[in-house]
Amino acid sequence: MELIFATHNEGKVHEIQNIVGDNIKILSLTDIGYLEEIPETGSTFNENAFVKANTIYQIYRKPIFADDSGLEVRALNGRPGVYSARYAGVGLKNFEPHIVKLLNELNGVKDRKARFKSVICLIINDKTYYFEGLINGQIIDHPRGNNGFGYDPIFVPDGYTKTFAEMDLDEKNKISHRSQAIRKMIDFIMSEPQISE
């Protein structure tokens, strides 16, 4: 079957196609010819994932999913959360200011607990389903590692000593919030024969 992924991020499409295997062909927004950005207007991960999936579903009426994710820091009452991509400002060319802002806010704070959360919204045959992935960890004082993206250099998952940015993609994908949510979605699709045909 074909499944549209409401994203322009080809890296994410590649990552997810890797996890999904050959049974399902993942199509990006570029693949289906939708070239606009979909605004993230919600105040929760669920709302944003739904808005992205539903905007495209209303046009194409084909099986589609969208994800929304971010970092929730306990000492900051869950911030940056849904604002993770625009924490220190909108449309910044590199990610460093977001990391600097977060580390400044945590300066001297002992509680370093944080978690990445990912929510996927799937719409098939006019029905909407949600799948969630979480990974707990700690925010370190200084960035380490060059892989990955976003807050990866300052996040060490519980039970590990490396940051996400010091892991290779396979290592991160075994445990990441996004891969957990994706696996739940794929298990669901595969368990519903009328969907996976």
Ligand code: IMP
């Ligand atoms: P989105 O789900 O692509 O909108 O991601 C929102 C933001 O959350 C990203 O720009 C990153 O700042 C952050 N984020 C989400 N997932 C990860 C991850 O796996 N590593 C690092 N940062 C992430």
